[in-house]
Amino acid sequence: MTEQIYDCIIIGAGPGGLQAAIYLGRYNRNALLIDRGGGRTQHAKCIENFLTQKAISGKEIIEAGIEQAKSFNVKVEHGLVTKVLKNEFFEVYAGDKQYLSKFVIVSSGVYDNLPSIENLHKFLGTSLFTCVDCDGYKTTNKKLVIIGNSIKTVHLTFAMREMFTKDITLVLYTDKAPEEYKEELADENIPLIIGRPERIIGNEKMEALELQDGRRIECEVIMSHFGYKLNDGFLSDLNFKRDNKGFKYITAHNYESSLSGLYIVGPLNQGNDQAVIAAGEGAVAAIDIKKRLLER
Numbered sequence: 001m002t003e004q005i006y007d008c009i010i011i012g013a014g015p016g017g018l019q020a021a022i023y024l025g026r027y028n029r030n031a032l033l034i035d036r037g038g039g040r041t042q043h044a045k046c047i048e049n050f051l052t053q054k055a056i057s058g059k060e061i062i063e064a065g066i067e068q069a070k071s072f073n074v075k076v077e078h079g080l081v082t083k084v085l086k087n088e089f090f091e092v093y094a095g096d097k098q099y100l101s102k103f104v105i106v107s108s109g110v111y112d113n114l115p116s117i118e119n120l121h122k123f124l125g126t127s128l129f130t131c132v133d134c135d136g137y138k139t140t141n142k143k144l145v146i147i148g149n150s151i152k153t154v155h156l157t158f159a160m161r162e163m164f165t166k167d168i169t170l171v172l173y174t175d176k177a178p179e180e181y182k183e184e185l186a187d188e189n190i191p192l193i194i195g196r197p198e199r200i201i202g203n204e205k206m207e208a209l210e211l212q213d214g215r216r217i218e219c220e221v222i223m224s225h226f227g228y229k230l231n232d233g234f235l236s237d238l239n240f241k242r243d244n245k246g247f248k249y250i251t252a253h254n255y256e257s258s259l260s261g262l263y264i265v266g267p268l269n270q271g272n273d274q275a276v277i278a279a280g281e282g283a284v285a286a287i288d289i290k291k292r293l294l295e296r
C-alpha cells in the first residue's frame, strides 16, 4: 500500500493556518490541516480591527474558516502535533499517527504569560487585555491599571497615556522601582505601585484590582503585560535560525524558515501578532508553496 504524501501539512487552525488552507484548497492541492483546538484567537471575544468586520469574535472567525477550508476539500484533523522531522519528506507526528508531506506550514501561534490572579479569566478579553494593537482602543478614556514586570511595561504605560487614557495606575510586579522613570511617571500623574496583584473585584463590571497586601486600586480595565511563549515544542528536533534573543523564528519574505520547505506564519516569526497579519502571511506562504509544487 502506498503511503499518502500530502502536498502540504498545516499545523494550527488560527487565522494564519486557515487562510493558507483556503488558498491551497483552491489550488486543488492535497492539504491537511491539523489542529488541537483552543488557541489564542479563540480568546478574542470581540475583534474590531479585521477588515469588513465591525465586530466579530475569534471563535466565529475560526469556525467559519474551518468550514471554508473544508468546502475546498482541505482535510481537517483534530490532533496535537508532537514532533516534526525532515527526511525525504516532512514527517509530522500527532497522537499515534505519522503523516508525510512535501511542505509544512507552522501556524501554531503563541500563548500569553498570564499572572495568577483570581478572576482573571472572567474578565479576559472583555476588560482585561494583553495586547495594545488588539484592545488598546477599548481602554479609551477609561480608568486603567497596567500590570507588568519589566521596563517595557513602563514604556507601554507612556504609550497608553499618549493614545488612550490619562487615568492610569502602573502596578509593577518587581522587586524594585525603576528609579530612572520615577520622575517622568510623577510628571505624567501616573501613580507607580510595586506590588503583587491578587484578585480582580467585580461581578458584571470590573471594579478594582486588589493586591496581595490588601491595597485596592479602582479600575474599569486592566492591561496585562507579561509577554508570551511560542507553541513550538514540536519543532525541537529541527534546526532553525532564530532572532538574536533566540526567541522568534527568522523567515524570508515568503515566510519560509531557514529549513527549506518549512514555512512559519503568525506571531512565531518576527511579525506582529494580529489576526489579519497572520492570515496575510498564510496566503503568502500558500502562494509560494503552490509555485514550488508546480516546479517539482
Ligand SMILES: Cc1cc2nc3c(=O)[nH]c(=O)nc-3n(C[C@H](O)[C@H](O)[C@H](O)COP(=O)(O)OP(=O)(O)OC[C@H]3O[C@@H](n4cnc5c(N)ncnc54)[C@H](O)[C@@H]3O)c2cc1C
Pocket (backbone or CB within 6 Å): 011, 012, 013, 014, 015, 016, 017, 034, 035, 036, 037, 038, 039, 040, 041, 042, 043, 044, 045, 046, 047, 048, 049, 050, 058, 079, 080, 081, 082, 107, 108, 109, 110, 124, 125, 129, 130, 131, 133, 134, 135, 231, 234, 265, 266, 267, 268, 273, 274, 275, 276, 278
Ligand atoms: C484576548 C485576545 C484578544 C485578541 N484580540 C485581537 C484583535 O482584536 N485583533 C487581532 O487581530 N488579533 C487579536 N488577538 C490575537 C489573535 O487572536 C492571534 O494571536 C492571531 O490571530 C494569530 O493567529 P495564529 O493563526 O498565528 O494563531 P492562533 O490563533 O493562536 O492559532 C493557533 C492554532 O494552533 C493550534 N496549535 C498550537 N499548537 C498545536 C499543536 N502542537 N498541534 C496542533 N495544533 C496546535 C492552536 O490550538 C490554535 O488553534 C487577540 C488575542 C487574544 C488572546
